[in-house]
Structure formats: C-alpha cells, structure tokens
Amino acid sequence: MVDILYTVIIYPLKTIFEVVFVFARLTFKDTGISVIFISIAISLLCLPLYNVAESWQRLERETQKRMKTKIDKIRAVFKGDEQYLILSAYYRQNHYHPVYTMRSTFGLLIQIPFFIAAYSFLSHNEALKGTSFLFISDLSLPDRLISLGGVQFNSFPVIMALINCAAALIYTKGFPLKEKLPLYGTALIFLLLLYNSPSGLLMYWIGNNCFSLIKHLYDKIHTDFKKIVLRSLISLLCFAMIYYVLAVHRGNPRVRHIFAVMLLLLSIMLWIIPVLKRNMQKAAGPDYPVNRLFLFFILSCAVLCMITGLFLPSMLVASSPQEFSYIDNHTPLFFVFNTFAQAFGFFIFWPLCFFFLFSTKKTLAMTGLLFCVTALCNVFLFPGNYGILSIDMVFENGVNPSVYEILVNIAILCIPIGIMAFLFLKGFYKIIFPAAALSGIVFLVLSIRNIAFIQTEFQKTSEFHLDKKTEVSVEPVFHFSKTGKNTVVLMLDRATSSFVPFILEELPELKDRYAGFVYYPNTLSFNGYTRLGAPPIFGGYEYIPTEFNKRDTVPVVKKHNEALLLMPLIFSRAGYQVTVTDPPYPNYSYKEDLRLYDPYPEIKARITDAEYTAIWLKEHTMVLPSQGDVLKRNILWYGILKIVPLFMREGIYQQGGWFASLSGYKLTNTLNGYSVLDFLPRLTDTRAEKENTALIMVNNTTHNPSLMQAPDYRPAINVTNYGKSPYAKESEYHGNAAALLRLADWFSFLKQENIYDNTRIIIVADHGAQKNYVSPMSPGFSVNIDNFNPLLLVKDFYASGSIRTDHTFMTNADVPFLAFQGQIENPVNPFTGREISVELKNYPLYVACSGGIHLENPEATRITLEPDKDYYVHDTIFDPANWEKAEK
Template sequence: MANFLYTIIIYPLIQVIEFSFSLFNSVFKEEGISVIGVSIAVSVLCLPLYIVAEGWQQVQRDTEKRLDKGIKRIKETFKGDEQYMILSAFYKENHYHPLMALRSSFGLLIQVPFFMAAYSFLSNLPVLRGYSFGFIRDMGAEDALFSIGSFKVNVLPIAMTLINIIAGAIYTKGFKFKDKLTIYGMALVFLVILYNSPSGLVLYWTMNNVFSLVKNVFYKIKNPKKVLYFILAAAVLFVDYYALFHHHGMLHKRLILVFAASILLLTPLAVKFMTYLLDTVFSPLTEHKKTRFSIFLTSSLALAFFAGFVLPSLVINSSPVEFANIDTYGNPLYFLYNSTVQMLGLLVFWPICIYFLFNKRVQTAMALFFSSILFACLVDAFCFAGDYGTLSRLITFDSLVTSVTLPYALLNTVSVIAALLLPLILLKFKKQKILQTALSIILIASLGITVVNSVSINSEYSAYKKEIASKITEEESISPVYHLSKNGKNVVLIMSDRAEGAYFEPIFEEFPELKESFSGFTYFKNTISFNQGTLLGAPALYGGYEYTPYEINQRSKEKLVDKQNEALLLLPRIFTEQADFNATVTDLSWANYSWIPDMSITNQYPKIKGFNVERKYTSLWVKENPDKVKANITSESIKRNLVWYSLFKFVPCFMRDSVYDDGAWWSSDENTSDVMEFLDFYTALAYLPRLTDFTGSGNQYFTIVNDTTHSTQDLQAPDYEPAITITDTGPIPYSSISGNIAMFKKVASWIDYLKANDCYDNTRIIIVADHGIGKDAQKEKYFTGDWEDDYNPDHNWPLLMYKDFGASGQPVTNEDFMTNADVPSLLLEGLVEKPKNPFTGKEIKKIPSSEKKASGVVITHNFLPGMNGLYTFSVPDSDWYTVTNNIFDSKNWQKGVK
C-alpha cells in the first residue's frame, strides 16, 4: 500500500522535479543553477495553490476574529459539558466547525508532498556528488563550511532558517501568537531535518524560503500582480536572449523553448479571454456542476489509461519476454501496473485535488483542457505514430530521432489544432451529450485494450515462464561446458551477434596487444551478410548458401522454424555423422524460433550436446563484482521511461526529438543503460576460461553464440568492463564500439588460456557475425555511391575472422569477396571429404571469390518470426538484391536475385 501511495502521489512530482532540473541544466549547463531552477519551477507551479491556501487561511483568521469575543465569553461563563454544548450551539449558529481550523494548515500541507519528492530526488542525485557551487564544496554532501572543535557548522541550513524566520515575521505581522509560533516552530523543525542533508537539497529548500519571503513581501505592496508580471517578463526575455544567442543547442529546440517561455507573457490576456468565454460561450457548462465534472473525470481517466497502459502495452506486447524477469520483477505486467499508477497520479489524483480547490470557472477550464488534450493526444499517437525504428527494453530507439519535414509537421499541427477545437465546438453548439458519449467510448476503449493486452502479455509470460524454467537456471558456481581436446582437433565457431566489420581495424590499432593474442587470424574485410537482422541473416552463417533468405523461400512448403533448426544443426551433424567428432553447441540463435534458444533441438542427436550459457552467470558475476553494478538500474529506467514514451507519442511530431532527448528522456542520471541485459551475455564471455577445460578426447566441434557485441552499453576504459559510473569510454570515437572491444578482450583472454594449455595450434577458429551495426559514421567512411531510400549498407557488414590449424603471425587482412555463408565450407575444409547437408543431401562446396555472389540479400528488417509468414519470409520484391565483388560500392548492389 505504501508503494502504491508513493507511486500515485509522490513519484509523479519527482518526474516533474527531475524534468525541471534537466531542463535548466540543458540550458545553463550548471548544476547549482539547475537546483535553483527546480525551486523556481516548483514555487511557480504551487503559486495558485498557495493563493487558494492564503484565501482559506484568511477566511479562518477572519472567522476566528469574528467569533473570538463570543468564545471568550462562553469559556469565562461556563464549564465542563455545559461549556461544550453551548460552544457547539454557538459554532452551529455561526456556520462554523472546529475542524475548519485545519484550513489554516493547508499552506503547510501543500509543501509536504513536494518536500518528500524533492528530498527523494535531490538527496540521491549522482551528478551533485563532488560538484562545487559557490562556497559549497560538494553539493552531494553537507556544506561544513567551518568547524568549532569537532562540530561541523553547516551554514546553508542556518541561512535557510533565518530566511524562513524573516519570511514568517513579515507574513505573520498582526497575527495571533499561536500562528507565529507555528511558523517559527516549523522553521526550527526543518533546520533539524535538513541540517546534515546534502547541500543541493538544502539549497533547494533555501530558495523555496527565499521565494516565500518574496511572496510575503508581495502581499504587503500595492499592485503585486503588476510587479509580478514585470519580473516574469524580465525572466522570460532573459531566457529568450540566452537561448537564442548564447546556447549552442539545435535551433528548432531552442525555438521551442523560446516559444514556450514567451507564451507566458500572454498569460493576462489569456486569463481575460478565457474568463469571457467561460461567462458567455461555455456558461451552460460553468453552471452545470455534474456535466463539467463528468467531462473532466472521463477525459482524465482516458488520458491516464492511454498514457499509462495502452501505449506502453503496445511496446511490451511486441516482445513480452524481453521485459520478463528483470531485477526482482517476473511478470512484465508489473511495469504496466506501475506506469498506469503513475499516470493515474499525474492525470487523475493531482488534477482532482486541484479541481476541487478552485471555483466553477477554473473547474470548467480544466474540463475543457483535459477533453481537448485527450483528442489531440489520440490524433498524435495513432494518426501520426511515425516510424522511429526498434525500441530496446530501456525504451530507447536503435537510431536517432530526427526532426520531421515541414509539410508533415504542418499537416500534424493542423490536425492537432482541429482535435483541440473539437470539444469546444461541440460545447459551443450545446452538444454536451455527444461529447460525453464520445469521451465515454474512448474511456471504454482504453479499458478494453487494457484487458486484452493484459491477457495477451500474461499468456506469453506464462508460456515463457514454463519455457525458461527448463532452459535457464542461475548458477552459483561454474562447471566447464566446453571440453577441448589436446590429442585431437578442435573446431570452434564463435558467432558474435552484430559484431561490426568496420571495428576490427581501429580496435586492433588502438590495442596492439590483441595482435599477439589473435596470432594466425585472417580478417576478411570485404564480407557481406544477407540481412541486417539475426532471423534472416544468421541461417546462412550456420548452414551455408542453402539457407540464404532466397533459398529458404524457395522451399515454400516447409516451415521457417524447421529450416532455421536445420541450419543450426547442419555443422554439428556433419562433424558428428560424417567425421569422427563430438559436438557442443550453446545458445543457438532463434533455436525452435524461441527468444531464449530452445536447445532441446539437439536432444535426438547423442553426439551433440546443447546448452544455454548466456543468462546463467549474471548473479554470480554481480556477487563477485558488487562495486560495478548499480542496483535495479534496468527496472527503474523502464518504470520511468515508459510514461515518457507515451508523452513522446502524445506530442506533435516536431516536438518528439526534444522529448526523446537523444534517448535520455530528460533523465538526470547519466548511467541508465541496460547493464543487466548486457551482463546476461557478457558473463558468458568473461567466464569462458572457467567454462573451458581440456578433458575432451578425440576431435571436438563447438558453436558458441554470444550477444555481447549486440549491446550499445558503454563500458569503462581501459578494461572495458561495466561500472556504476562511466568516466572514460576510450579513445575510439565510434558509437556502440564498447561491446566489440569487450568481446575481443575476453576472447583474447580465452585464446591466451588455450595457448597456455598447448591447445591453440590444434584448434581452428572462426569469429563471425550475423550482420553489422548500421551506423552512419561507417557508411560515410567506407561506402561509396548512391543508396536507394538512403539505406545504410553497414547493416550488412559483419565481422569475419578465421584461424586455421597451426597458423601463426600477426593478423592479416584479406579483401577477397566473402559472405558469412562461407563459414561452413571454411570450417569443414580438409576435415570432411565432400561434406553433404544431412537434411537435403546437397554437397557443401567452397566457392572461389571470383565466382561468388551474394544472391538474395534482403534489406527488409523482419527481425521477429511474427513479422513473417509460416513458411516464407515476407519480403517485398523491391527489397531483394544481388551483391558481387566489392560490397562498399553501390554499383555492385543490383536489384533482384541473379
């Protein structure tokens, strides 16, 4: 229950505070100013509530003053029960109840949730630790400006208290002693609470007190509203000037900020115009209490369910297993519950609190606002959804979110304006019932989608739970899985998912020690994959040219999943059935078309052992490295980012890149990457030496699949390991390169381990990827020519490295034309005479580079089984290509299959 109340009441305020901090920090690049900015933002947001509170307090003071003489007379004349009865009658006669005295404490009650939110946010803010501002040496610790003996004197809390007392003295001038005592008592309470608190938090509360002091001074001067407006105007002009002429951010983002700030200058006119409309055009709603509340509540509930559940559920429902078993949470529905509660707090609980504080005019305005915003948000989310690429489970896109074209932005803007005006038009023509019906339908639809998606996600999770229980068991210790042979031959295929072909050269130049480890290797630079995703790009890697997307589609009467399993088992079956080998395979890509590879596909082959190694040693690694991982970082990021994703969908298209904030979602924490998912894969490499022994007899074949290189996780240089705070990502200026460096370093350690145990020369190794990363930097540096639809061919540039038995010397580069479908023939060469596909009977032959072509390269990104048919991949005719000779020249990419 406590967690529910925190999520619905406090956490939405934390999100508002964090956004304010990040916004001011993005503008001024100064954490101290950002803390002051948070105080200003919160004070401005609370100002209308303070005005209401002041009105109630004044009513209470006037009432007490009016009743004082009568109460005094009764207390002097009567005692005991008689006094109580006469006082009760006196209160009733004057329409007063003693509980009404609580109104005088409303101003203090307003501060409590905001103080709790600010305390939770600022007292644990990583960016404030070690940061100095003015005389404050460390905003993440108490200021301790000087000491008296062993006692540290914190100046900031003392200054905060003095300011609070001065503000209270001005405010309570002419008040009763008990009112003054309350104010001064609370000042001392906050001194005790905050004396040893981090300076950033105390600075925030000090600035709140300064604002309170200014507010109290305003109450004592003539025309406070005019003075306040001039101060606001000066602040807006300063922000506009700074954003336009001193800030170096993107122009359209600065213009959005300038527009948002400048529109505040129109507040007095907007208030007058709105008052006129409420008294004339919308007077029927203003005078009809039940109707306006119905419109307000239905709209806010519909908004909350669409933002909290419907839109986030579309993300999670696309791949529920990715959001399962994260940190301490099993069912992915937890994240939807959390986001829904957050939105109920932000869009229902707090608005209702505000709604009942104000008069019928403000209530009508809120009803109009929420109904208009609901229609506009739905138009944005579903009519202008946009295509922003693949989402990670941290709710970040795999490519940049860029600004949209002007015509599209104009169309979006016109549509949004029309949606905003729709409720107003209906009310103008007295069609309240139509509006109420439409809002009710939208609310019912949101609840219906909530139920349907909940059932769907829970069903997939239940199936996944049964599946994973039989596949993945977290290990507390490590037993060897890969039993290499010293007296026979070892053949090892390491499939490093999304390892980038472009990164080999810069990594080996920057880390020359790798050249010694990877002695004997040949790097095939001119290599192409048949797709940019694992589902279509990996089968040919495992099974050769019979398993390219085109060849798979030619067998249109056989299920895709069966052909996938064939490809995965081709090499281990050939080695065990057509040569004298035993085989061990781990984490085979999309085995049985299961996200967690279903290694039971090996069960019917006695000489093939199949295991899942990824995801098994994460807890063990965290236990052995407790100082390198921030607790619950993945789940906390998902809980936060899901609601930001909804906001992203709700705003007009031209504002979305600003909301996305390059994947930071306006977070104040720079370390929000999905390190736990990365560790699921990284640990399988980090523990490779411990997973390997040399007890194998005869000849051994291994397929080792690993996803470390698939991650965009930043790592701490120079070791390229996870860290709670990443301070150095290394000298190579490519994005997503850390995982590639980590892979090379860990595989190098494993190779050194083989060498130390005299088991390297008798081992043939291929390190290969299913596809490349697809970054513009690689495209611009390596690829030439015109690419249709601005396609990035780097998606199809996988890493391919090969070391034969007895090979030595520094790694060399070979520029012969290759595809990753050459892997089977390279591994089988000289070991199996005329190897045949055990499923089709066709011979696997090595194709000379001069005769080779990549027929049926696919640029469609159908990366999930559900995006394709049951028997064939769903590929438009225009997305088939044949590539020859040189992958880096667009002239060698010809449309069609040839």
C-alpha cells in the first residue's frame, strides 16, 4: 500500500525534479547550477499552490477574527453540552466548521510531498557523487565547512534554518503567536532532519527558502505596479535565457531553437493573458455548473491516464510478453500495472488536486479536453516510424522528426482542437461527454484484451523458465583441451563488419592480438534481423529463407530448432565435448527455453546473458538501475512520447536517455552481455573431459550497445573520452569496439594457457547495424548494406601472423562448413540427411530485406517473404549492380 501511495503521489513530483535537473544540466553543463535551477523552477511551479494556501490561511484568520468576540461570549456564558450545541449552531449560521482550522496548516502540509520527492531524488543521486561546486568538494556529502577544535560542523543546515526563520518572521508579522510557532518549529525540525544530508539537497532547500523570503518581501510591497514589476522581471529572465541558449550554449541546434521559441512565447503570454482575461467574458460561452465541468475534466484525465498508463503499455508488452517476463522476478503485467499507477498520479491525482484548489475550473476543464483530443490524434495519426524498440527502451532508428513532419503535425492538430474548442464554448456538452466516455471505454476494452493475451503468453513462458541462482560466482564453465582441438563459434548479435577497419585503425594493437585471424568484409546476411539472420549461422544453407520454405510440410519453429541443434549434434556424435550458450529464439521463444536440448544430455546448454551482471557491478563498485528499474521508469515516458506533438518528442526521448539523471542509464542491458565477455578468461579452463571440444555461444554486447570510455572501451557512468573514430559518438561503434577488445583479452588468456593455437575461432554476426553508418547508398538504391553485412572473423588451427583481410564473397551460412572443415568427414544434416556444403553460394542468393522482425506463427510451415521488397545478390555486395530485385 505504501508503494502504491508513493507511486501515485510522490513519483510524479520526483519525475518533475529529474526532468528539470536533466534539462538544466544539458543547458548549463554544471551539476551545481542544475541543483539551484531546480530549486528556482520548482518554486515557480509551486507558486500557485502557495498562493492558494496563503489565501486559505488569510480566509481562516479573517473568519476567526470575525467570530472571535461572539465565540468568547458563548464560552464565557455556557458550559458542557449546552456550549457545544450553541457553538455548533453559531458555526452553521456562519457557514463554518471547526475542521476548517486545518486550512491554516495547508501551507505546511503541501510542502510534505515536495520534501519527500526532493529528498528521494537528491539524497542518493549518483550524478552528485564526486561533483564539486564552488567551495563544496562533493555535492553528495554533507558540506562540513566549519571546523572548530578539530570537529567539523555542517553550515548549510544552519543557513537553511536561518533563512527559513527570516521568511517566517516577515510572513507572520502581526500574526498571533499560535500561528508563528508552527513555522519556527518547522525550521527547527528541518535543521535536525537534514543536518547530515548531502550538500546538494541542502542547496535545493536553501534556494527554496530564499525564494520564499523574496516572495514574502515582495508581498509586503503595497503598490499597484507589483504585477507589472514581476512580469517585467520574468520577461527579462526569459530573454537572458534566450540569449544564453542561442549565443552561448552549444547543444543540439533544433532543441535550442525550440527552447528559445518556448521562452519567447512564455514572455509574450505573460502580457497577453491578463488582457485576454479581461476580454474573455464576451466569448466565454455558457456557464457550465461545477459538477458538469468536473465531469469534463475527470473524463479527459481518465482518457489520458488510460492511454498512457494502460493502453500503450499493454500494447508494448503484448508485442513481446516473453521479453518482459521474469525481469527482476516480475511478471510482464507488473510493468503494465506499475505504469498505470504512475499515470494515475500524473493524470488523475495531481490534476484533480489542482482542479479543486483553483477557481479557474472552466479553463482547466477546457484545457483537459484539448489535451485529450491532441493525445488521441498524436497516438493514432502520428505514431512515428522509429523502428524496433529494444527491451532497454531504445528505438532502433532514434527519434528525429523532420521540420516538415513537425509542421504537418501542428497544422493537422489545429483542426480537432478548433472543433473541440468550438463545441465546448457553444455548450454542446451532449456531444462532448458521450464521445469522451466512449473513447475511455474503448481504450479500457482494448487494454483488457491486451492484458489477457499477456497473461496467456506469460503462462507459456513459465513452463520453461529457469529459476536463477540468487548468488552467481565466476567459475569456469567453458572447458578446453590442451592436447586435442577446440572449436569456438561465437555469434555477436548485430556486430557490424564495416566498423572493423575503423576499429583497427584506432586500435592498431588489435592487428597482432588477433593473430592468425582472417577478416572477411564481403560477407552477406540473408536478413536484417535475428529471426532469419541467425538460422543460417547454425544450420548452413539449408536454413536460408528460400530453402526454409522448400520444406513446406515442416513447421517453421521445428526447422529453426533444427538449425540450432545441427552443429552441437554433429560435434557431439563425433565425440566432442559440446557446450551451447544463449541460443537465439529456441522454440521461437524470446526467453531461455532450453528444452530442445533435453533429449541430448551430452550437450551442455546454459544461459549466460545477465548471469554475471550483478557480480560485475559489485566488483567494479558501480551502481546502476536494474533492467526492471529501467522499464518501470521509461514505459510511462514511452506513453507520454506517443501522446505529445512531434516537436516535443526528440527532447523527451533524449537519444534513449528519457530524461534520466544518470548518464549510464542504458548500461544495464549492455552489461548483460559485456560482463560475459569480460569474464571469459575466468570462465575458461583447460580441464576438458574429452580430447576435442566445441563451444557454440551467442553474445548481445553488440546488440545492446552503450557509449563506453575510450580508449579501452570499458563501461562508465559518465563517459569523458569517446575515442578518435569518425563514429566516436555512436554507441553501435562503441559496442563493437568493446566486444573486440574483450575478446582480445580472452585470446591473450588462451595464448597464456597454450590453447590458442589448437583452437579454431569463428566470430560471426547474424546481421549488421540497422542504421546505415559506413556503406554508401547509390542514387535509386535504398538498401542499407550495413544491415546485411555481418561481421565474419575466422582463425584456423595454428594460424599465425597479423590479422589479414580477404575479399572473397562469403555469407554467414558458411559457418557450419568452416567449423567442420578438416574435423568432421563428410558432415551431413542429422535431420535431412543432406551434406553440409556451400554450393548455393555459386548462385545469386535471396536476401529477405522485408520482414524478419517478429517471430512467425509456430504452426506455419513457410516464412512470409515479400519479393517486391527483396533482392537477389551475388559476388561483391558493395556494388549496387549486384543487387537485383527478386520480383521483376
């Protein structure tokens, strides 16, 4: 229950703190200034609330003062029940109730959720650790600026309390003592509570108290020009910020320009709104009763909550329930309901608080309706083509709408907004109300359907889920032979071949560390996604898309499983000790379904992905949010991104950061694969039980990349050195460089243990990067060659010399042939009886440029291909002339 209350009440405020903090840090590039900025910004945002609180307190004082004489007489004359009855009658005559005395404490009560949110955000904020500001050495620690007799004292809590008392002194001038004491008591309590708090948190409260002090001084000025003076000051501040953003700041140009326009509009609206308010009565429309305005407002809020907190999250999770299963031991529905609780706080709890507190109910009701209409249009008319959204909430294509798309979005939004405003102002509530109610019901029904589907799929996942150990140690699980032969096939998911020359140029030492390797840049993948790109790696040419479809009496899932089993079975039956890790989509499952290996106990299958993340973080004293924390935070942001206009989306997305204050927020998912590569020397020994071994493994470091700290390309929360590559700011490049470096460390271990020469190593990818980085596109040729150009590095037994490049036409379906060559005589597919060969490479090969993103229906017997979008390719893949449309 406490968690739910925190999520609904405190979490929205904490999120606002984080958004303001990140925005300020991006703008000013200084953490200390960012803390001061959120103090000012939150104070300004809360100003209307404080004004309401003070008006209530003023009303309570005036009421008490007006009734005091009569109440004193009643209490002097009557006693007991008679006094109670007469006082009650007197209160009723004056439309007063004793509970109204609580109004005098509202100003104090309203600070409590903001205090909790500020404490939650700033007291343990990793971004403050080790950050200095002016004379403060570390914002995450108490200031300890005063030293007396060798004893250190904190000065910030005392300064905060003194400013608090000064503000209370000015505010309560002329008040009775009983109204002054709570404020001074609050200052003392805050002094005691926050004495040992981080100096960053104290800076926030000092700024907050300074704002209150200035406000109370301003309120004491008796002049008719107070509001004009205030508007002038805010306008000057806006223009100063505009100058800074445009002339000094060097961030994203479009974001800077949008921010400058918003500041300009704010400064203009400060002067226009008062004029509009004086002239609104003529066009105000009908005077709706409060209960009807409430219905309009609550319906709008409910629809917004339903879209962002239930419909969009359930659609997202329903797209792949298995991927959301057992993350931090949560069910996929946990992420849906947690997001709904967050959205309830954002779109219902706090908006209702404002609705009941403020008198401008008609304006709020109309604003809510317009927001609701805007959200509906943006969700369905402008969903955005951002590509696949990964499990760490990063879009494949990024979020970068063009200026044309933004202008079209704004122009089209004006139509429904104008219609709704006209209906509201003309009093057509009989149209508005049922339309809003119907949309809410539709979203609820669709969400329930999604939830039912998610639960059904989760139950299927639970059938093969493996309970993971609570404590994992780094012990050898890959056993190599010193006397026989070892074969390693490593699939680096989405490793991009075209990055290799740039990595070798930046890190020339890798040329010798990859001794004996051959780099094949002219390598083809048959699809741009894992579902169709991986089976050829494990099964060879019988499992390329066109060959897949020739056996149209066998379910596609069975053929996929055959591909995963082919190399392990052939090696195992030849007497090899076989280990398999993290096979892609066994049984067409996104999760660790290893049941297809159950009939073959001689094959040791295991999951390594995410097994070593926690211990890696512990050893490197790094604190990062778990994958579950990333999802709990960012799924709501995904919903918000979908409902806002296009011009706001790039700012919300923040290149996958989603306004997170911790810059290493995306590292968690990267570490699930990276930690395995980093621990490979400790996971490997030379105690194989058989003469020969085969290791077939998959790793996702290159599929879930993050920016790393160059030149070693190791994980870091705050990256300061991005390297010298032309792709230094691209996380895809960093992921590839990090993977190759950690594998080089493993090779050094193999050399040290004298098992490098007798080991054949094949490093391959299922496909390349979805974004076009290196390979140029010719006019009229729209295929992203990088996407179909997977990494292929091969080291044969006893090969030596620096890494060399071979431009022979290769495909990732060559891998089984290369793995068996010279070891298994005349290898045949155990499921079809056909010989493992590469003869098909002599003919144009079909590349499924279409589809491949989602898993097929397991009952299907053919893969869905679209010849009008696909190509036949031969020879050099970098020559567009060698790409011929599959359908002419």
